Every structure is written in structure tokens, then in C-alpha cells.
Amino acid sequence: MSKRQVVLLATAFAAVAVFSTLSFLLVNTAPQGKPLKNFTAPFVYGRFAIPPDNPLTEEGVELGRRLFYDPRLSSNNQVSCSTCHQQSLAFTDGLTGSVGVSGKPLAFNSMSLANLLWGPQFFFWNGRSDSLEQQALIPLQHPDEMGQDLDELVQELEQDTTYRQLFRIAYGGISAETIAKALASFQRTLVSANSRYDQFLRGEIQLTEQEEWGRKLFMAHPDTKASLRGGNCIDCHSQFLTSGFNTKFDGFINNGLDDEANLSPGLAEVTGNEAHRGVFKTPTLRNIAVTAPYMHDGRFQTLEQVLKHYNGGIKPSKTLSPLIAEADNLGNFSDGKISLNLREEEAQAIIAFLHTLTDETFLTDPRFSNPFSDKAK
């Protein structure tokens, strides 16, 4: 090949390269804001996925935080997401059933919003929502939660210069879709990873003897043959995250709250599968000491009551998890009475371990706090 031909070929390739770069730039001119800096997550939490059409950006997250705390997002301008998801309570509300604009308590207990990037990627107690983007618009419009008309909300936000600017930079404009994207982005940043348990995992501190005993019981399924005593919590609450398992509906289980006659539909409402009656999302236990009352309907007021449930209070049904049915430290589960048969000190040790999951940094992190209060600025 002559020198000239080489030059020609080279320019052809260069042109292709320039063209593709240009088209890349053209396709990617949709406003996006700056990528979020300093977003970190512990290695032991494993993989997580952020939807490619809603990357985490500084502006998106800031916007989501404002929206989360803004009561103008409700029909009577008095209820915000934070009404039922308060930071000091790990984003729950302390009520049995949450209360929104209608004043009528919901049938469900508010859920913590810690570490939503991990665990089951189906949201709500019955898993009826499969992304945080889709989830966000549901409480907004629910007549008993925020009762907000979305078109009206977009108009209202258009009147506010700060919102107009932030939305323009982050997403190019205000719409129901971009409101949902911003709320989802903010919630994805709510990572709780500095509890005493985390500090223990990082080798920074030691747990007390009682906490360590509780940790071991939490992490073991009882096996009388192997002389192993356990609370079997890890069968459903994963070892590091303490939430349900993330693949498919693996994290949705019947933990024996109701007997056959009284099972609520639970996940069956979503899948239509009979075998899913009474099956609910296994929630994270991070910050569990501050998120009372417990379970999907808030039926237990204290962790002592929760332990009593697992230790003798299990109600049998066709969909009860077999892992609960046969978890027994005395090895006589075939006699019909289901119980872990833990000793009182063992139950207390598990509760002590549950307290190591409280993360003060998370509960007070200024990045997650109300941006409208003076303190936060």
C-alpha cells in the first residue's frame, strides 16, 4: 500500500471516530446534572443497580430531598413523605397505621427507607411496586396519604423558581415522571452503614458478650443434631443487610403471624398465586430499635413481643415458611407445636444484638434531613 493510501484509510477511520463521538454527544445532551460525588456503600452489601435512565446526580438528589420534605406535595399542603417517613425513626412514623391527608389510618405500618438499593427490589409490604420511580407516585395520589392531583402539582411547582431551576438542570423540566425520578434518587442515597454492627464488621470495635451471643444466635439455624442453637433469623434476614433476599420474590415470606383462616392476601394480591397468601416482604432490621411498632400491620409494640412471636407464637398455615415450621432448639418440632424453644436469656441476647443495628449517623445525617428547616442549611 502506498503512503497516500495509508493516509486515506487513516483519515477515513478518523472521520468515523469523529462522527461517532459527535453523535454520542448529540444523543447525550439531555440535561443530567453533575454525577453524585462521595456516594459509597459497604462492600459486604454486594451489588446494586441504579436505572440507566435515572443516574444519581447532585441536582437530582437535592431536588428529591426537597420534594420529600415538602408538604406542598399533598392536597391540603400539610402532609409530606416525611410525615410518615421521619429520619429520627429511620424513616418510619411510630404509628400502627400511618395517617395522611384524610386522617383515616392506613391498614399498613410505615416502612423504613434505609438501604433501599439492596434487598427485594419490589416495594411495599406486598411487593406491588417494582421500582422506586413507580412507587413514588402511589402515595402522592393515594386519597388517604397525600391525595395530590399530579397535573396540579406540576403547575404548582412551576411557580417556584428554585424547583424550576433545579428541575431544568437535573431533568430538563417538571413532569410527574421527573418528580418520581428525583424522589427515587434521594431515597437511593439513604444508606445506613455505620451501626455498631458495621463497626464490628469493619473490625473497629468489639461487641459485648451478650451482643455477640445474640449475633451468633441470629446467624444460626438451630440444628439439635449438630448441637447448634439458633434463632434462625438469618434464614430470611440476610447476614449483613438483615433484609430479605433480593432475587425475584425470595425475600417475601410467611413468618407465621396469622393462621390459615385469617391469612391476608399479601403477595398473592400481586402474583395471583395461592401459595403466596400471607406472604409479605422481609424488611430490613437496620435501626429496628427505633422503628416500632412492628410487622406489616404494626401489631407488636416491642422487640420483646416480636421475639415472643418467633419463640412460641407462630400460627400454622399452608403457606408458613418450612424454615420456621421446623426451627426448634429442642428438636421435637414434629409434635405439632411450633416454637424455637429459645431460653429467655437467648431471646434477650438476640434483642441486644438487634440494638447494635441502630445507626446514629444515619438517624442524624444532615444530608438526609429537612432542607427547609433552618438547622439544615
Place this chain on the structure above:
Amino acid sequence: MKTRRDSVKSILLAMAFFMVTACQWWQAKPSTLVLRFYPFVGDSPLALSSGLYPNPGGEGSYSIRDFQFFISNLKFKGKEAEHRVPQSYHLARFDNQQGIYELAITLPGGQEFDLMELGIGVDPEANGTITVAGDLDPNGRMAWSWDVGYKFILLEGRLNQGDKLLPLVYHVGFDENYTTTAFSLPGDTDVLNLKVDIARLFTANTPVDLASLPTVKFDRADAARIGEGLNTMLSMCKDECAE
């Protein structure tokens, strides 16, 4: 000065150049091999929750509500070549529409393989760490706590004996039960059908009476008793996997 013949020559040259590169690209083009795992209990296809199978060593029949297992370290061997699938930890599960587990493997082009090796379970090295590789997930359903490692096989169900219902839980792990097996590859195929016979877990030696061994977890002798079945659990499908 450039003549007409010169430009014809350069066009021809350019064409030849492209053809040669295209041929090389074609030859080296990676191929895909699809492994399909068809679950059975003996001769009956697995029907999760609804199927009833005879208790191998005793009275009654049992149903399976969940069944998953780890396949790991897929390796392909030929006369000259060896290919290890990267991050090869695959969780086989059957709770999908077709009720089978399908795994697509990309093989390097221009090489011939006649043997496939694989592990059932998780090799001791990965089992002793909390690395996130392939389908290994320390927060997943197959993980025990980090000092114990992974469940290789998870089988949960129920034994029906008259009006007695007994929960069945077989969580079988431990390094000593990691099993490797190999299959010779029929030439020139892009789909390989494998039969997973769950009954083998209970019939490796004396058939197990599920009523006397309804759960297996941390007792190493019990785990080994079920684990013995792993090396015959997989076989090449003959007619039984017909679609």
C-alpha cells in the same frame, strides 16, 4: 499525477483488506452454547409445589416447594484449547415459566471443545470468602453466615403421611461435598440438554426415609449422605427432555 488505473488499484486493495479482516473476524467470532437443565424427580418432571413424589425410603409422598443449586467453575476442554468461564457461579433455579434453568455460555471462536467440566456447589476457595462473583451473593438466600459458607443445594418442601404434614428442609453445603463432574460434548451443537434428577439426592445409597431425616443442615454426616447423590444428579438428557 494520479491515473485512473491507480485509483482502481487502491479500491481493489481496500476491498481485499476488508475481506481479509472480515474473514479473520468471522473465524474468531465467539460462539454461544446454551445449557438447559431439566429438573426431574426420578422419571417425573418436577412440578414445584403441586407434584407429589414417593418417599424414597418410607411411607407417604413429598412435594417440593423450592429447589435451587449452585453450578460453578465451568471449564471447556479440547485437544489444544482450554477455556474457563469467568466468574463462573450460577444459581440454577426452576421457578420460571418453562420450569427449566437455562444458561448461555460464550465460547471463544476458532477452537474446538469436546469436554465440559463443572462443579456442583461452591469450590472451597470461594466458599470461604465473601467475594461477590457471578451469582454468589453473601446476602442471598443461598448464603449461610460468612463463617459457614454457602448452601450448595436448597430443597424445601413437605412430606405428607396421611393427615400428618412434615416440613422438609435440606440445605446442603460444606467443602467436602463440593463435587465436580464432566460431560463429553457432541460435536457441533449449540444447545446441550441436561437432566437434573433430584431423587438421586435421596437414593445414592440406601434410600432415605424422609420422615426420619426431614432436615439436613449442619450435621456433617447427614449433609454428606445427601451430598453423595450430587455426582449422579446431572446426566445428559436422552428423550426425556423432549420439548
